[in-house]
Amino acid sequence: MARRNLAWVLGILGVAVLAFAVGHSAPTRDRDRDYELVRLVVDVLQEVRTRYVRELTPDEQRRLVESMVNGGLEKLDPHSTFINPEEYKQFARQTKGVFGGVGMSLGFDPQKGNALTVVSPIVGTPAHDAGVLAGDIILKIDGKTTESLGMNDSIEAIQGEPGSPVTLTILHEGEKDPVEITVKRAVVKVPSVLGDKRLPDGSWDFMIDKEKKIGYIRLINFSETAPAEMKAALTTLQSQGMTGLILDLRGNPGGLIRAAVEIADLFLDQGKIVSTKGRVAQEESYEAARDGTILLPAGEHPITIIINRYSASASEILAAALQDHTRAVVVGERSFGKGSVQNVIEMESRASALKLTTASYWRPSGKNIHRFPDSKETDDWGVSPDKGYEVKLEDKERINFLRWRNDRDVVRKTDQPARKPVLPDFKDTVLEKALNTTRAKLLANG
Secondary structure, X not given: OOHHHHHHHHHHHXXXXXXXXXXXXXXXXXXXXXXXXXXXXXXXXXXXXXXXXXXXXXXXXXXHHHHXXXXXXXXXXXXXXXXXXXXXXXXXXXXHOEEEEOOEEEEEXXXXXXXXXXXXXXXXXXXXXOOOOOOOEEEEEOOEEXXXXXXXXXXXHHXXXXXXXXXXXXXXXXXXXXXXXEXXXXXXXXXXXXXXXXXXXXXXXXXXXXXXXXXXXXXXXXXXXXHHHHHHHHHHHHHOOOOEEEEEOOOOOOEOHHHHHHHHHOOOOXXXXXXXXXXXXXXXEEEOOOOOOOOOOOOOOOEEEEEOOOOOOHHHHHHHHHHHOOOEEEEEOOOOOOOEEEEEEEEOOOOEEEEEEEEEEEOOOOOEOOOXXXXXXXXXXXXXXXXXXXXXXXXXXXXXXXXXXXXXXXXXXXXXXXXXXXXXXXXXXXXXXXXXXXXXXXXXXX
């Protein structure tokens, strides 16, 4: 067996043994068992390399071992996983919320033969300023066709060192001939905080009800920059005389626990926000403090939180904390129930990582957020809407909402031809419920 493969396998599967050995003396029996397990994987790989029907390339051998690791981790729980070097680059960029690129979201459009398509450029980025438009098909990246590229490879080709150029061969919607646009990469900030609709300059309008002065903030993830973005949006709304707030967490998959705690602390001046309990680490509790709290008192600034079945993890921490402290009314559907803590353990000299479940989240009320495989609908997992504030949706309504929301989020240049809305008559019934709830709270507060 090639030494590099053996070393890699030992590095992945022997990490527990090596880590424990530093400063400790593991029982001999435990050490022997760990080495036997590592040896099993090495032996399997050796047999595959020598006896499989065809010779495997080094890349195929690598993918085989990664699949072995991930297959085993999936048996533990759906959230523990090995992140290979390629995926880890994207993971690190998304977590930080900033990266070197041109500033646009991409997708494969089935109506255009699954061509690589610009969903929307981000306002103020090189792509937006260079004239990249929503609906553009990217035919080539630096002269290389995108026909056979997957999403990760396409993103990897477009992103790069800030200041370096990348040439995109683009076909604008409604045009016959493609054009080449050379764009200089820059540090792109991916926003975590959005509003309901855009202002003429492409920025977000956070005041959804101008008459009642009700603000609306849509939080789509909990990145490193999310707390600062949230604070900036709240400061803007306060300067406009905000009286109440709707915080929309629908479809928010979570992110950093630190970001969730910092955002919750903007609305709470005391009390527990969340605690974590694990097998190895001691229980850790996160408390709110008066310093930095923005929206007080509750009687003057009612908060309504919107969640759905895809609001998970850090979203549930935030919603549960404000609900348990009676700081917000929760509207919508029951949340996902993802209350487990994953530690990201860097491996292979920080080139890859092991994302491993090590603890679980517990809300201030003492209830566990996590939904275990044998959980029932009557169990106390996740976050449920307050009594009388549940809004049940059919699958078709959920799909229509996503289509309507995505179309509403698209950025188009002022000289780009106007396009009819995807669903011009769509009504966001959940948002209407949240608006009416906030208006009623304001009326009751006098």
